[in-house]
Amino acid sequence: MKRLHSYILLCLFSFFAACDDKVEVSSLSRIQLVSAESILRPNQTTFFYARGYDKDGNRLDKIDVEWSSSDPNIADISSSGEVIAMIEGATEISASSNGISASKEIAVSNTRRKILSEMFTSST
DSSP states (O other): OHHHHHHHHHHHHHHHHHOOOOOOOOOOOEEEEEESOSEEOTTOEEEEEEEEEOTTSOBOSOOOOEEEESOTTTEEEOTTSEEEEOSSEEEEEEEEETTEEEEEEEEEOSSOHHHHHHHHHHTO
């Protein structure tokens, strides 16, 4: 009986030792930028969010990105993704992480938003 008990304990120990609680993290393959606004007025703010996807198209829970603006004089972006429009013009907001990046153009204008929105959508 003692041998059976030892054998069962050995089997259980082997089973639990073989279990690995590490979860393989999918690697980032693509970034998608999301924002509520693509046309801002000077001094207006909005937030940009970065969504990460793996090579199979599965959305990753959280990614850390570095934000940048191609022209911070037109619109600048903080490390938390908050964009503040400064002066009229167009600039690209970019996010990068582990060598993967994505960009989205925004416009800063005092012109009526509906006209600009139609111009942006009809040109694409």
